[in-house]
Amino acid sequence: AQSVTQPDIHITVSEGASLELRCNYSYGATPYLFWYVQSPGQGLQLLLKYFSGDTLVQGIKGFEAEFKRSQSSFNLRKPSVHWSDAAEYFCAVGARGGADGLTFGKGTHLIIQP
Amino acid sequence: DAGVIQSPRHEVTEMGQEVTLRCKPISGHDYLFWYRQTMMRGLELLIYFNNNVPIDDSGMPEDRFSAKMPNASFSTLKIQPSEPRDSAVYFCASSLERARQETQYFGPGTRLLVL
Numbered sequence: 001a002q003s004v005t006q007p008d009i010h011i012t013v014s015e016g017a018s019l020e021l022r023c024n025y026s027y028g029a030t031p032y033l034f035w036y037v038q039s040p041g042q043g044l045q046l047l048l049k050y051f052s053g054d055t056l057v058q059g060i061k062g063f064e065a066e067f068k069r070s071q072s073s074f075n076l077r078k079p080s081v082h083w084s085d086a087a088e089y090f091c092a093v094g095a096r097g098g099a100d101g102l103t104f105g106k107g108t109h110l111i112i113q114p
Numbered sequence: 115d116a117g118v119i120q121s122p123r124h125e126v127t128e129m130g131q132e133v134t135l136r137c138k139p140i141s142g143h144d145y146l147f148w149y150r151q152t153m154m155r156g157l158e159l160l161i162y163f164n165n166n167v168p169i170d171d172s173g174m175p176e177d178r179f180s181a182k183m184p185n186a187s188f189s190t191l192k193i194q195p196s197e198p199r200d201s202a203v204y205f206c207a208s209s210l211e212r213a214r215q216e217t218q219y220f221g222p223g224t225r226l227l228v229l
Contacts, residue, residue: 034217036220042222042223043118043205043220043221043222043223044205044207044220045220046217046218046219049217090157092157096211099145099164099209099211100162101147101159101162101170101173102147102159102218103159104156104157104158105156106156107156107157
């Protein structure tokens with residue numbers, strides 16, 4: 001069975017500082033990997049996705065993520081955070097991208113300090 | 115495109131009542147998913163459809179839950195009778211399978227409170 005672990009429940013970062021959110025997955029084959037963001041009271045918005053090819057993927061809002069097969073990781077990064085980045089971030093894995101249910105991590109709550 | 119539309123956005127009901135949540139997927143999408151989000155269990159898949167046919171309902175918690183997709187533009191998730199532990203945010207998502215690389219797009223969710 002597939003699973004996703006986001007080891008950090010909360011992360012606090014100063015505005016303008018760099019950010020890295022960790023994600024580790026368990027899956028038997030090449031996974032489809034996603035990062036979603038959820039603002040308070042809102043639905044989930046896709047930040048970026050990895051299916052194959054270049055292991056460094058770029059997303060919206062200046063985010064990027066790197067797929068490392070040897071470490072079963074798909075960490076999310078941003079060089080300089082803005083106050084508007086405060087939200088809940090979810091890593092997810094799927095067997096077939098949009099054609100199968102996704103398994104989500106428990107999420108990381110990002111707090112931005114002024 | 116209007117995106118995935120869910121109604122109602124908020125629902126407060128009493129234990130034992132029937133609750134019906136509604137979802138309109140993005141036009142042309144052939145997959146529809148229902149997820150539930152709780153503090154304890156996070157986001158979990160309940161059921162999904164392909165071309166209006168249920169494919170995997172193994173995540174449906176019990177017989178009190180049922181889902182239907184009578185046509186390509188509408189799906190319902192029904193809870194009868196509802197219980198306080200059903201309180202959660204219920205999300206609908208849709209996707210278009212093309213070379214099996216498409217993304218799931220989520221609706222804004224329905225926040226259900228069962229008293």
